[in-house]
Amino acid sequence: MASSLLSRSLSALRSICPPASSSTIAADSAKLFMPFSKRRRVPNGISRFSSLVRPAVGPTPRCRSASGGLRTVASAIHSAAHHEPVVSADWLHANLREPDVKVLDASWYMPDEQRNPFQEYQVAHIPGALFFDVDGISDQTSKLPHMLPSEEAFSAAVSALGIYNKDGIVVYDGKGIFSAARVWWMFRMFGHNNVWVLDGGLPQWRASGYDVESSASGDAVLKVSAASEAIEKVYRGHLVGSSTFETKFQPHLIRTLEQVKANIETQEYQHIDARSKARFDGTVPEPRKGIRSGHVPGSKCIPFAQMLDSSNMLLPANELVKRFEEEGISLDRPVITSCGTGVTACLLALGLHRLGKTDVAVYDGSWTEWGSNADTPVAAAAAAASA
Numbered sequence: 001m002a003s004s005l006l007s008r009s010l011s012a013l014r015s016i017c018p019p020a021s022s023s024t025i026a027a028d029s030a031k032l033f034m035p036f037s038k039r040r041r042v043p044n045g046i047s048r049f050s051s052l053v054r055p056a057v058g059p060t061p062r063c064r065s066a067s068g069g070l071r072t073v074a075s076a077i078h079s080a081a082h083h084e085p086v087v088s089a090d091w092l093h094a095n096l097r098e099p100d101v102k103v104l105d106a107s108w109y110m111p112d113e114q115r116n117p118f119q120e121y122q123v124a125h126i127p128g129a130l131f132f133d134v135d136g137i138s139d140q141t142s143k144l145p146h147m148l149p150s151e152e153a154f155s156a157a158v159s160a161l162g163i164y165n166k167d168g169i170v171v172y173d174g175k176g177i178f179s180a181a182r183v184w185w186m187f188r189m190f191g192h193n194n195v196w197v198l199d200g201g202l203p204q205w206r207a208s209g210y211d212v213e214s215s216a217s218g219d220a221v222l223k224v225s226a227a228s229e230a231i232e233k234v235y236r237g238h239l240v241g242s243s244t245f246e247t248k249f250q251p252h253l254i255r256t257l258e259q260v261k262a263n264i265e266t267q268e269y270q271h272i273d274a275r276s277k278a279r280f281d282g283t284v285p286e287p288r289k290g291i292r293s294g295h296v297p298g299s300k301c302i303p304f305a306q307m308l309d310s311s312n313m314l315l316p317a318n319e320l321v322k323r324f325e326e327e328g329i330s331l332d333r334p335v336i337t338s339c340g341t342g343v344t345a346c347l348l349a350l351g352l353h354r355l356g357k358t359d360v361a362v363y364d365g366s367w368t369e370w371g372s373n374a375d376t377p378v379a380a381a382a383a384a385a386s387a
Contacts, residue, residue: 085184085353086177086199086314089208092170096128102167105202108134108146108179108343112287118224120174124212126198126205130161131216131224132171132183134343140235145341146182148254148364151247153234154190158245160226165192165245172198172205176312177347185346185362191248197350200313207311255336255363261376263336264297270329271299274339274348275367282380287340291371294380296338300327304344307351320351331357338363338370 095101105125107117121131137157139147149157163169169187173180180197187195198205206212216224233240255269263269273295278284280301282293295301306323309315315323324331335352337345342364349360363370370376 085196085350087170087196088199089205089210092126092198092205093208093210096126100167102161102163102169103129103198104132104161104169104171104183105129105173106132106134106171106180106183107174107202108182109174110287117174122216124202124206124214125216126172126202127211127213129172129213130220132161133224133228134179134182136228137186137231140231144365144369147342148186148189149231150234151190151249153231154186155243155245155247156230156234156240157227159241159243160230161223163245167194169195170198171195172201174202176201176203177308177314177350178312179343181346181350182343185253185349189250189253191250192245197314200311204311204313252359253361255361257363257365257369257373257376260296260336260338260363260370264377267298269334269336269361271296271336271338271363272327272329272348273299273301273367274304274337274344275301276303277301279340279367280381282378286367286371288368291368292378294371294378295367296370297377297379299338299379300329302327302329302348304339304347307347314351314354317354320355323351324355331355335360336363337361338366340366341368342366 092101092103096103103126105117105121107120109115109117118131118133121129125131135146137149137154138145139149140153148154169192171180171183171187177197177199178201180201184195184197200207202212230240255263260271263271273280275295276284279286279293280295280299282295284293286293302323307315307320309319314320321331329335331352335357337348337352337360339345339348342362345362345366349362352360371378
């Protein structure tokens with residue numbers, strides 16, 4: 001089932017803001033978009049990092065061809081794709097009205113924060129942004145929170161949002177960089193590389209002096225509702241409408257419990273945990289009931305906040321290198337990342353992507369799955385100290 005918070009919010013909003021007609025969506029779907037250039041890989045290796053020490057991509061010239069085409073805009077996104085997994089607020093502001101740039105508010109909060117991201121989206125969001133429900137666009141057959149949905153389900157939900165494979169997608173959240181990294185990873189999981197995170201998120205957008213919208217349009221509400229319904233239909237085995245977004249699953253970017261368990265012996269992958277050091281060491285209880293404390297044996301801890309500066313923007317490459325080197329992580333070897341529920345693990349992947357390491361695998365079930373399974377080994381600093 002779709003997110004209960006979203007469902008309640010949609011019901012309340014419909015009472016005061018009737019959704020747009022289906023003809024509006026049909027008109028939007030009829031638009032033709034210019035394709036973006038493909039992303040080039042940046043070679044791995046610390047010797048290359050000095051060339052990557054640069055800020056998020058900033059404003060670009062808005063020159064157009066005589067025919068009014070979007071060649072310059074495509075070039076701007078092509079430039080961003082070569083070097084960075086993030087774009088700046090200035091860049092997004094300069095390109096916000098381009099028809100092939102889609103913006104998603106992917107805000108999500110921990111349950112104990114008691115915040116409703118969709119209601120907050122209604123109060124303030126970047127103009128034209130659509131809401132992406134992290135909890136709702138997920139595997140409805142899993143008892144674990146917001147697990148990766150099937151290809152069919154993701155395609156149906158994203159198509160309902162009016163997104164095409166030719167679109168460039170900018171994802172943001174209300175904290176700076178947090179849950180947006182999860183949605184960035186999801187699109188890449190399904191073969192869409194023209195996706196970026198807004199560096200600093202909504203706070204940086206507002207700090208830059210740019211306007212926000214304080215109400216959701218009827219069309220936006222209709223699309224969010226349609227995405228929720230599409231997910232439910234797929235998992236109930238019902239037919240959904242035509243797809244505008246085709247997926248291409250990337251198995252190398254995800255790991256399962258069994259694969260992580262096997263890695264304890266083989267140590268083929270370096271395993272990095274994005275949770276706090278206290279949770280990793282097992283000195284504090286987990287925020288979710290019934291889950292053991294500690295970490296996967298052989299894993300190392302780099303809390304996700306170490307990827308960010310004081311403004312919750314992604315650190316420059318030279319600072320990121322230091323964070324990984326301090327924990328003995330070799331950027332020449334493969335990496336698995338995990339966290340509590342697969343959200344902030346994606347932020348580690350985002351940081352590594354800035355360093356040219358684009359093949360990081362995320363353990364989707366993360367500690368919520370591992371710590372609740374009686375058959376998985378657990379290591380803890382407290383146990384080691386008492387031995």
